[in-house]
Amino acid sequence: MNTPVPPPPPEGAVAEPPVEQKDELDLTPLVPPPLVAGGDENIPLQKIDDDINRPFESFPTKRWWIAFLAVQPLALFFLVAFVYTIGVGIGSWGNNQPVGWGWAITNFVFWIGIGHAGTLISAILYLLRQKWRTAIARFAEAMTLFAVICALQFPLVHTGRPWLAAYWLLPLPNSNDIWVNFRSPLLWDVVAVSTYGLVSLLFWFTGLLPDLAIARDRAKHRVRKLVYGFLSLGWTGSNRAWQHYEKAYLLFAGLATPLVLSVHSVVSFDFAVSIVPGWHTTIFPPYFVAGAIFSGFAMVATLIIILRKYFKLEHLITKDHLDVMNRIVIATSLMVGYAYAIEFFVAWYSGSQYERFAFVNRAMGPMAVWYWMMVACNVVIPQLLWFKKIRRTIKYLYPIVLLVNLGMWLERFVIIVISLTRDYLPTSWGSFAPSWVDVGLLVGSFGLFLTLLLLFVRFLPTISIAETKAVLPGNQPNGGHHE
Amino acid sequence: MSNAAAPEATRLVGMIGFRDDPDGIITAAETVRDEGYEKWDCHTPYPVHGLDAAMGLKDTPMAYICLIAGGIGAGAAMLMQWWMSVVDYPVRIGGKPLFSWPAFVPITFEFFVLFAALATMGGLFVLCKLGRWHSPLHDTGVMEQVTSRRFGVVLQADDEKFTEDGAKALLEKAGCVDIQPLIEFVEEEA
Structure with missing residues (x-):
């Protein structure tokens, strides 16, 4: 009864994509939104170049300088805390017996998780032919790279003497003639995360190549031309190169997809393979x-x-993109919520008193406030995203995503620290309070991350130009329906 | 615009013509392909679907490079873990067999991905001829057009069929506009 009757299409209007509206069904929700604002109009290719290159061709604006200088104290805080840790030792942290893994490993898992959304967007959605990813893929991939760099700092500094760490992290010949233990998840972790960082870098750089060539050809200044010219490796847009390039890009996506799943699985093995109640699941x-995809998005x-x-x-990264991302946030929020619930069920169902206690302690022990904050941020508040208006209104949406970031950090804190404070032997129970060095490393890692990100938006195209051109309507032969 | 009166320090390396739409470059490529040219190329701002077939290009071997390198990586990883944990310095850990291969799988997998990715990058360098900063296109005004918005067809002068007038005629037949010779400035002999 309420089905709106579609108005007759005006003469000469191009229906793109064609929608069958012969029957009563209203299919509009199923039609993908246009990739850029303005929908069906052809955007001149030159305009895409101009829009995406403009931010890094002009001099840095006052606002960029303000943002950049504002994050420098944070980055400096990181440096101070890092150097202090190396000078004084891990004893300067809040770590203790029994909490041997405190904030550092929490931060490590947090940052690795952040990185994963980047790979999901750039690789998995590419394999699934989700064209909307184009607008955000480059930026998300850069975010992955910087998040992995931040993540790597924590296990590195946690070794106490990073310059010696290579001997117990990698199978290097040494004077004791003993090798690393390949049966340990910690070693799997080293290999997985460093492979992930390297593959992300290669994937990101491959995507950048054609855009660096555009930056080179637009460059007016000699130094600029030289730098972008060098980085673009002599790219000429030759179709003989494009042929291999597209295949290579697809292969990178195909490699990155199982890789990203393996990396966080391996990170979880660090816990799951141990016997600590609350970890061993x-x-x-x-x-x-x-959880990684949730926090990353x-x-x-x-x-x-x-x-x-x-x-x-705003015309290239539209509210439709935010809308789709929010749908993924809510889907993964439900998955995470389901995992929280099933953990409790399995703890009860296992019949193991230690498992049962671990979860009762999590929800009702002395640190329960962090647990319930986590549930609120990760499961309860994201439910607001079911409303279309909230998904598409930035002032409502922004606090929600900020809280999800907080909630996912808390999740790792709850899993790692609360489980360790009270395990098998009550005489060995303890508690945890971070020191200023812990705070410095966490807050400072945001400074490091934002510094790298600001440099990225200052010197490189934040949206993939060649890819955007390739997916826009009218830019493929025969309307994109060849063969 | 012919280079008949070009000074000695220049060399004709080819002829370029432009098409301004993706359908056009497909037709143009088919025309040149059917003429039997060997050394020629299309330059486009983004990958155009169907252009590989229109140019008559063979399939890229990239997937094989990736797979073989990945296999080598995985094999090497398993071999390394076996040699280090079973042969060179056996340590019994957790009462497990020395060759507890399921525990070696994660690292084997990561090495597959690592080797495959490095080989793909290497393959990209070799097959796309990356790292050659001296293409004659860079010194002309055409590069800026083909990376940004236009679709160029380049006939190389070192092809057997290449003559200046023939190339020009073929590009015209292919519907190209702005046809111009590509001239490289060569260093004067010492």
Whole structure:
């Protein structure tokens, strides 16, 4: 009864994509939104170059300098805390017996998780032919890279003497003639995370190549031409190169997809393979991967909302993109919520008193406030995203994604620290309070991350130019329906 | 615009013509392909679907490079873990067999991905001829057009069929506009 009757299409209007509206069904929700604002119009290719290159061709604006200088104290805080830790030792942290893994490993898992959304967007959505990813893929991939760099600092500094760490992290010949233990998840972790960092870098650089060539050809200044010319490796847009390039890009996506799933699975093995109650569960790998995607998408949204506004890219990164990302946030929020619930069920069902206690302690022990904050941030508040208006209104949306970031940090804190404070032997129970060095490393890692990100938006194209051109309507032969 | 009166320090390396739409470059490529040219190329701002077939290009071997390198990586990883944990310095850990291969799988997998990715990058360098900063296109005004917005067809002068007038005629037949010779400035002999 309420089905709206579609108005007859005006003469000469191009229906793109064609919608069958002969029957009563209204299919509009199923039609993908246009990739850029303005929908069906052909955007001149030159305009895409201009829009995306403008931010890094002009001199840095006052606002960029303010942002850059504002994050420098944070980055400096990181440096101070890092150097202090190396000078004084891990004893300067809040870590103690029994909490041997405190904030550092919490931060490590947090940052690795942030990185995963980038790979999901750039690789998995590419394989699934989700064209909307084009607008945010470059930025998300850069975010991955910087998040992995931040993540790596923590295990590195946790070794106490990073310059010696290579001997117990990698199978290097040494004077004791003993090798690393390949049966340990910690070693799997080293290999997985460093492979992940390297593959992300290669994937990101491959995507950048054609855009660096555009920057080279637009460059007016000699130094600029030289630098972008060098980095673009002599790219000429030759179709003989494009042929291999496209295949290579697809292969990178195909390699990155199982890689990203393996990385967070391996990170979860660090816990799941141990015998600490609250860690030793088989649900950890999928639970960690879902959580990683959840937190990563929230972080992409947090940053990209600022980016699109600041660089005036609202027509390329539209509210439709935010809408789709929010749908993924809510889907993964439900997965994470499900994992929280099933953990409790399995603890009860296992019949193990230690498991049962670990979870009762989590929800009702002395540190329960962190647990319930986590549930509120990760499961309760994201439910607001079911409303379309909230998904598409930045002032409602922004606090939600910020809280998800907080909630996912708390999740790792709850899993790692609360489980360790009270395990098998009550005489060995303890508590945890961070020191200023812990705070410095966490807060400072945001400074490091934002510094790298600000340099990225200053010197490189934040949206893939060649890819955007290739997916826009009218830019493929025969309307994109060849063969 | 012919280079008949070009000074000695220049060399004709080819002829370029432009098409301004993706359908056009497909037709143009088919025309040149059917003429039997060997050394020629299309330059486009983004990958155009169907252009590989229109140019008559063979399939790229990239997937094989990736797979073989990945296999080598995985094999090497398993071999390394076996040699270090079973042969060179056996340590019994957790009462497990020395060759507890399921525990070696994660690292084997990561090495597959690592080797495959490095080889893909290497393959990209070799097959796309990356790292050659001296293409004659860079010194002309055409590069800026083909990376940004236009679709260029380049006939190289070192092809057997290449003559200046023939190339020009073929590009015209292919519907190209702005046809111009590509001239490289060569260093004067010492």
